Amino acid sequence: xxxxxxxxxxxxxxxxxxxxxxxxxxxxxxxxxxxxxxxxxxxxxxxxxxxxxxxxxxxxxxxxxxxxxxxxxx
Numbered sequence: 001x002x003x004x005x006x007x008x009x010x011x012x013x014x015x016x017x018x019x020x021x022x023x024x025x026x027x028x029x030x031x032x033x034x035x036x037x038x039x040x041x042x043x044x045x046x047x048x049x050x051x052x053x054x055x056x057x058x059x060x061x062x063x064x065x066x067x068x069x070x071x072x073x074x
Contacts, residue, residue, distance in 0.1 A: 020028070054060055
């Protein structure tokens, strides 16, 4: 059976690099920044901020410590 060699395997042929070219990377980066900027501008919902404040209060019960008598169940 006759072997077929690709141009990339021939000596002196330019090697094709994997990945995306700079123009495509720049376009993707621009679109990602625009999308994430929208998310950042939305801010944190009040209910999440309230939850964080409550967890930061002294004596707040976090999820890390559990009572040995109830095996983590209330």
